[in-house]
Amino acid sequence: MLKGKGISEGIGIGKALVLKKEYIKIEKSKIEDIDIELEKLKVSLNSVIKETQELKDKSNNEQKQILEAYLMILQDETLIQKTKELIQNEKLNCVYAVEQGMNEIITNFRNIPDEYISERANDIEDIKNRIISKLLQIEENDLSEIEPATIIVTKELTTSDTAKINMKNISGIISEIGGTNSHVSIIARNKQIPMIIRVENIVEQIKDGDIVVINGETGDIHINPSIEEMAHYQKLQKQDEEEKQELGKFKNAIAKTKDGFQVEVSSNIGKTSDLEDVLKFGADGIGLFRTEFLFMDSPQMPTEEEQFESYKKIAENMKDKLSIIRTLDAGGDKDIPYLNLEKEDNPFLGYRAIRLCLGNLELFKIQLRAILRASIYGNLAIMFPMISVIDELRQAKQVLEECKKELDEKNIKYNKQIKVGMMIEIPAAAIMAETFAKECDFFSIGTNDLIQYTIAAERGNTKIANLYTKNHPAVIKLIKQTIDAAHKNGIFCGMCGEAASNFQYIPLLIGMGLDEFSMNSSAILQAKKTITELNKKECEKLVEEVLQFSSDKEVEKRLKEFIKA
Ligand code: PEP
Numbered sequence: 001m002l003k004g005k006g007i008s009e010g011i012g013i014g015k016a017l018v019l020k021k022e023y024i025k026i027e028k029s030k031i032e033d034i035d036i037e038l039e040k041l042k043v044s045l046n047s048v049i050k051e052t053q054e055l056k057d058k059s060n061n062e063q064k065q066i067l068e069a070y071l072m073i074l075q076d077e078t079l080i081q082k083t084k085e086l087i088q089n090e091k092l093n094c095v096y097a098v099e100q101g102m103n104e105i106i107t108n109f110r111n112i113p114d115e116y117i118s119e120r121a122n123d124i125e126d127i128k129n130r131i132i133s134k135l136l137q138i139e140e141n142d143l144s145e146i147e148p149a150t151i152i153v154t155k156e157l158t159t160s161d162t163a164k165i166n167m168k169n170i171s172g173i174i175s176e177i178g179g180t181n182s183h184v185s186i187i188a189r190n191k192q193i194p195m196i197i198r199v200e201n202i203v204e205q206i207k208d209g210d211i212v213v214i215n216g217e218t219g220d221i222h223i224n225p226s227i228e229e230m231a232h233y234q235k236l237q238k239q240d241e242e243e244k245q246e247l248g249k250f251k252n253a254i255a256k257t258k259d260g261f262q263v264e265v266s267s268n269i270g271k272t273s274d275l276e277d278v279l280k281f282g283a284d285g286i287g288l289f290r291t292e293f294l295f296m297d298s299p300q301m302p303t304e305e306e307q308f309e310s311y312k313k314i315a316e317n318m319k320d321k322l323s324i325i326r327t328l329d330a331g332g333d334k335d336i337p338y339l340n341l342e343k344e345d346n347p348f349l350g351y352r353a354i355r356l357c358l359g360n361l362e363l364f365k366i367q368l369r370a371i372l373r374a375s376i377y378g379n380l381a382i383m384f385p386m387i388s389v390i391d392e393l394r395q396a397k398q399v400l401e402e403c404k405k406e407l408d409e410k411n412i413k414y415n416k417q418i419k420v421g422m423m424i425e426i427p428a429a430a431i432m433a434e435t436f437a438k439e440c441d442f443f444s445i446g447t448n449d450l451i452q453y454t455i456a457a458e459r460g461n462t463k464i465a466n467l468y469t470k471n472h473p474a475v476i477k478l479i480k481q482t483i484d485a486a487h488k489n490g491i492f493c494g495m496c497g498e499a500a501s502n503f504q505y506i507p508l509l510i511g512m513g514l515d516e517f518s519m520n521s522s523a524i525l526q527a528k529k530t531i532t533e534l535n536k537k538e539c540e541k542l543v544e545e546v547l548q549f550s551s552d553k554e555v556e557k558r559l560k561e562f563i564k565a
């Protein structure tokens with residue numbers, strides 16, 4: 001048995017298709033005629049652009065979005081700037097100049113300490129290889145005709161490969177390299193295709209036609225399994241499908257406890273292409289649109305028009321269902337290269353999110369105007385991240401008023417009643433929730449950050465992962481205090497941090513009266529199921545009990561017992 005990192009759950013059984021990429025040796029030579037080499041570059045780049053455009057036209061919505069982002073990179077002038085310089089100044093042959101020039105950009109991207117952005121380097125590498133293949137007239141793999149029940153085995157599945165494959169025929173994917181946030185990983189999770197990454201030399205270990213079984217949760221890979229092993233995995237696969245079917249009943253179900261307490265179960269999204277899943281899993285709304293992904297996905301600041309189109313798309317698709325657009329939450333672990341943010345010793349405590357927007361009013365206003373303009377197409381709300389003092393909320397609202405005035409002057413329509421809320425993700429805001437509740441329309445508790453700031457334990461640091469827990473009594477008290485303050489002041493309170501989808505934690509949140517639970521779309525059905533099996537009165541007792549505990553261990557133990565009972 002081989003083992004890798006499982007990044008998309010499920011059992012995949014099928015026949016292996018091993019995609020081997022030829023190793024291409026790139027020769028360096030000096031050229032005579034610069035114009036000829038520049039022309040070769042132009043022709044091959046244009047041909048890659050044309051192919052991508054044709055592929056995009058034939059693609060479904062989700063792939064279209066991915067290919068649009070890919071085209072944006074392809075059409076960005078800076079992509080081949082260095083290559084051109086190497087041809088013009090150093091008189092290097094085109095293929096070699098492409099290899100060198102683009103490698104420089106790839107390395108720069110890879111060095112960005114943000115997993116999501118650094119993984120875009122793979123797209124640039126893919127583009128580089130396609131241009132080189134064109135220059136050397138090498139045929140690319142034909143992936144359009146793949147047989148049903150195929151397990152793809154590859155060094156890396158690139159964005160352009162992914163767009164060509166009919167995913168319906170794929171039962172699993174194994175790759176040697178790849179990240180959790182690469183496009184293919186995101187698609188695999190959305191389409192519920194089991195996927196395993198980081199398996200060394202996988203293309204040498206599996207042959208075309210081998211029968212392969214993979215477990216996308218544990219990362220286990222069996223090649224030509226025994227009859228017993230196969231029977232075991234077929235049983236697991238059947239159970240998996242039965243569970244999915246059972247959960248399917250909760251699509252469009254109202255999330256109401258046995259004693260009639262009704263809540264909303266909404267989606268967290270990062271891109272408009274996530275809408276497909278929002279609709280598929282029957283979300284009651286969008287509790288969080290992390291707009292920073294619009295900024296991170298683009299080589300330069302998205303324009304007001306580009307942002308408007310994205311927000312409008314959300315509004316139109318969600319119709320009257322509330323969709324909360326969070327303003328840019330850059331900084332911390334989300335770097336955006338073209339903002340040229342200074343390196344800080346403590347980025348999580350630094351110049352980020354609302355602090356950065358209030359210091360860059362033009363950037364902030366472009367976003368606010370785009371959201372306002374889109375607000376007439378559905379039911380949008382605006383939410384400010386990382387508010388720590390009341391002045392920030394007041395200033396942000398003031399800037400919003402200025403944007404409304406600018407639109408009024410130009411007779412541009414927007415929803416004048418648009419709701420304005422804030423994240424509660426800093427302990428200072430949770431403690432002062434009463435004050436904030438008087439000046440906004442809703443709260444959404446961001447437990448991901450609230451936990452790290454309350455316990456002073458960084459959210460991604462594995463060495464202190466034992467400290468970083470939602471079960472810390474201080475975190476529970478801050479959540480309770482926030483929900484109570486919201487209700488006392490007649491506003492609703494949601495939660496968009498990861499804790500909202502945890503089935504052991506949900507009873508506690510129901511007991512506190514949380515109004516909206518926002519999570520990854522794929523967690524919605526399970527959350528709705530959990531909620532419908534609860535009794536609010538019993539959950540309220542659980543809250544009283546848990547508030548007496550002094551350690552996270554006691555809380556954890558009790559929450560486990562409660563859900564089992
Ligand atoms: C949070 O902090 O809980 C949250 C939802 O925001 P993000 O994870 O984007 O910081």
Ligand code: MG
Nearest residue numbers: 425446448449
């Ligand atoms: Mg946060």
